[in-house]
Amino acid sequence: MISMKRILLASVFAVAGFGTASAADLTVGFSQIGSESGWRAAETSVSKIEAEKRGIAFKIADAQQKQENQIKAIRGFIAQGVDAIFIAPVVATGWDTVLAEAKEADIPVILLDRTIETADDSLYLTAVTSDTVHEGKVAGEWLAKTVADKDCKVLELQGTVGSSPAINRKKGFEEGIASASNIKIVRSQTGDFTRSKGKEVMEGFLKAENGGKDICALYAHNDDMAVGAIQAIKEAGLKPGKDILVVSVDAVPDIFKAMADGEANATVELTPNMAGPAFDALKEFKDSGKAPPKWIQTESKLFTQADDPMKVYEEKKGLGY
Amino acid sequence: MNTRLLPLYATLLICLIAYAACLIQFPAMFSTRVAGNLLTDNAFLGIAAVGMTFVILSGGIDLSVGSVIAFTGVLLAVLITQHGVHPLVAFAVALAITTAFGAAMGIIIHYLQVPAFIVTLAGMFLARGMCFVMTTDSIPIDHPFYAALQGVFYRLPGGGRLTFIGCLMVAVFVVGMIIAHFSKFGSYIYAIGGNRSSAELMGVPVARTTIGIYAMSGFLSGLSGIVFSLYTSAGYSLATVGVELDAIAAVVIGGTLLTGGVGYVAGTFVGVIIQGLIQTYIVFDGTLSSWWTKIVVGVLLFSFIGLQRVLVVLSLRRSAAPTGG
Numbered sequence: 044m045i046s047m048k049r050i051l052l053a054s055v056f057a058v059a060g061f062g063t064a065s066a067a068d069l070t071v072g073f074s075q076i077g078s079e080s081g082w083r084a085a086e087t088s089v090s091k092i093e094a095e096k097r098g099i100a101f102k103i104a105d106a107q108q109k110q111e112n113q114i115k116a117i118r119g120f121i122a123q124g125v126d127a128i129f130i131a132p133v134v135a136t137g138w139d140t141v142l143a144e145a146k147e148a149d150i151p152v153i154l155l156d157r158t159i160e161t162a163d164d165s166l167y168l169t170a171v172t173s174d175t176v177h178e179g180k181v182a183g184e185w186l187a188k189t190v191a192d193k194d195c196k197v198l199e200l201q202g203t204v205g206s207s208p209a210i211n212r213k214k215g216f217e218e219g220i221a222s223a224s225n226i227k228i229v230r231s232q233t234g235d236f237t238r239s240k241g242k243e244v245m246e247g248f249l250k251a252e253n254g255g256k257d258i259c260a261l262y263a264h265n266d267d268m269a270v271g272a273i274q275a276i277k278e279a280g281l282k283p284g285k286d287i288l289v290v291s292v293d294a295v296p297d298i299f300k301a302m303a304d305g306e307a308n309a310t311v312e313l314t315p316n317m318a319g320p321a322f323d324a325l326k327e328f329k330d331s332g333k334a335p336p337k338w339i340q341t342e343s344k345l346f347t348q349a350d351d352p353m354k355v356y357e358e359k360k361g362l363g364y
Numbered sequence: 365m366n367t368r369l370l371p372l373y374a375t376l377l378i379c380l381i382a383y384a385a386c387l388i389q390f391p392a393m394f395s396t397r398v399a400g401n402l403l404t405d406n407a408f409l410g411i412a413a414v415g416m417t418f419v420i421l422s423g424g425i426d427l428s429v430g431s432v433i434a435f436t437g438v439l440l441a442v443l444i445t446q447h448g449v450h451p452l453v454a455f456a457v458a459l460a461i462t463t464a465f466g467a468a469m470g471i472i473i474h475y476l477q478v479p480a481f482i483v484t485l486a487g488m489f490l491a492r493g494m495c496f497v498m499t500t501d502s503i504p505i506d507h508p509f510y511a512a513l514q515g516v517f518y519r520l521p522g523g524g525r526l527t528f529i530g531c532l533m534v535a536v537f538v539v540g541m542i543i544a545h546f547s548k549f550g551s552y553i554y555a556i557g558g559n560r561s562s563a564e565l566m567g568v569p570v571a572r573t574t575i576g577i578y579a580m581s582g583f584l585s586g587l588s589g590i591v592f593s594l595y596t597s598a599g600y601s602l603a604t605v606g607v608e609l610d611a612i613a614a615v616v617i618g619g620t621l622l623t624g625g626v627g628y629v630a631g632t633f634v635g636v637i638i639q640g641l642i643q644t645y646i647v648f649d650g651t652l653s654s655w656w657t658k659i660v661v662g663v664l665l666f667s668f669i670g671l672q673r674v675l676v677v678l679s680l681r682r683s684a685a686p687t688g689g
Contacts, residue, residue, distance in 0.1 A: 072647075072650065101650070102649070103651070104647045105654040105655070107654060107655070109604075111405075111408075111603070111604070114405065114596065115401070115644075115647070116647050118405060119398075119647030119648060120647065122393075122395060123390075123392055134598070134600055136502045136503070136596070137504065137596030137598035137600075140595075148523070
């Protein structure tokens with residue numbers, strides 16, 4: 044009998060507690076593109092962690108790479124009357140109608156990781172993205188600083204042809220090494236952002252460049268290609284990280300392992316934490332009514348062998364990369 | 365009770381139970397917004413599913429639907445945005461092309477006696493390939509006429525919107541029902557799906573009807589493409605991949621026999637709404653993986669195919685009973 048009463052009481056308290064908590068806090072809906080890459084899976088799990096930290100109720104809808112699913116999810120969030128909507132848009136166009144509905148319902152929209160094309164930028168509160176040109180620049184500047192005034196021939200593994208990160212990371216890197224006339228990109232080809240293509244193209248590079256003996260560095264547009272290329276360098280009988288410096292972009296866990304082994308030298312992080320800054324901007328907007336700037340740039344942090352790569356690897360391992 | 369109507373009743377019942385279950389958990393789902401969204405968000409799927417219903421009723425299949433929708437969207441975007449053609453002219457061009465495309469597939473299926481599965485699979489690759497020939501980018505459509513069409517909606521009490529494309533889908537379903545149940549063409553389709561050779565012996569113009577069915581599916585895919593381009597205001601080559609499978613699922617959940625001859629257009633509507641309801645539930649819940657949509661649809665498909673088999677066996681036994689005993 045007593046235990047019965049206790050359970051009843053406990054459940055009453057639980058219900059009451061739940062009621063007040065959900066009434067006080069924000070509810071945010073997030074229309075995520077999908078989980079096509081390790082990075083995106085990490086973005087999803089980091090977003091959940093960031094929401095939990097702030098006591099925000101967070102609803103995620105995975106669109107399976109389809110815009111129609113994203114539009115449906117946004118309409119669903121509007122119908123639920125959430126306090127804000129985050130979108131990682133799968134394509135740049137076609138959002139005006141549904142965002143106008145959100146605006147009409149007074150629900151602020153924040154874009155994560157990618158932006159949209161629209162004539163009316165009042166349709167979204169702000170966009171939190173990384174500057175991919177800046178990422179390349181950070182990598183280039185690191186190399187310029189590391190080799191100092193020594194002559195340096197660089198091989199470049201580009202991302203998917205025509206994709207904006209590939210174009211921008213190339214441009215940024217060239218800006219980063221522009222002041223160092225001793226650094227020259229001697230070969231540049233696409234490795235399609237994949238590990239296997241990275242290895243294959245690197246093998247070709249090394250054969251064409253006299254076995255890679257006069258090459259001083261490799262710049263890869265993402266870590267996966269760098270990991271593939273490291274394999275190719277090893278098979279060619281050279282020491283990656285020493286004979287050929289390796290610098291890349293993304294900061295996925297595997298590159299930290301390579302750095303811990305001394306086989307990679309540096310990586311520029313494309314942070315999966317886009318939601319954190321978005322939550323902060325939203326909180327401030329809700330509390331003070333102050334609209335954030337239209338673009339919030341995330342930090343492009345440089346990691347080198349000096350940054351305890353094994354520790355970072357352990358931290359990143361569980362995020363779903 | 366007519367056993368043929370049983371799958372339809374079952375679908376309707378499942379839809380109502382599902383909605384009630386949603387309401388118990390999320391009372392906010394009882395709103396005109398959700399109802400309006402169900403129509404608007406599933407308009408392109410619903411219209412394509414009407415065409416698919418006729419194809420399946422005749423015992424065929426059309427796998428080209430999703431690609432044709434994307435093709436239409438890209439064609440419209442190229443014509444309107446890059447060549448300055450008026451949307452109405454572009455609509456007419458797109459519908460003419462997709463109807464002809466469907467008719468051509470019908471001709472091959474009938475005269476060359478190639479299974480519909482193969483022909484429409486080829487059609488699927490062809491239409492998708494044509495998208496990429498026209499453009500690989502996502503092209504926005506920014507035309508006052510588009511904005512005007514998107515702005516046409518009736519505001520329901522409670523903030524919901526009865527949009528133009530939502531109403532268009534309902535209209536297509538009504539016309540579909542009339543064609544299926546009150547026209548000669550409709551009865552020919554049921555006859556061919558029931559038994560092709562006896563239909564031929566009864567004097568059903570099989571060639572004309574088959575071509576007509578696939579032409580109609582092509583036309584409705586084109587119309588669905590127009591609706592989709594109004595929905596997203598853009599043309600994108602990779603859009604609506606696999607929508608034909610969603611349409612087939614809606615048709616089967618709606619109680620139409622995959623072997624043809626038995627089924628109702630109205631059931632397909634309920635099938636579309638059930639799929640939309642599952643997606644809405646998942647968004648409201650916010651923690652479930654959206655792949656649960658596929659899982660639930662899969663389970664529903666299995667149970668409906670099972671139910672249909674049981675009914676077929678039962679009705680065979682019943683018709684055999686008088687002679688047997």
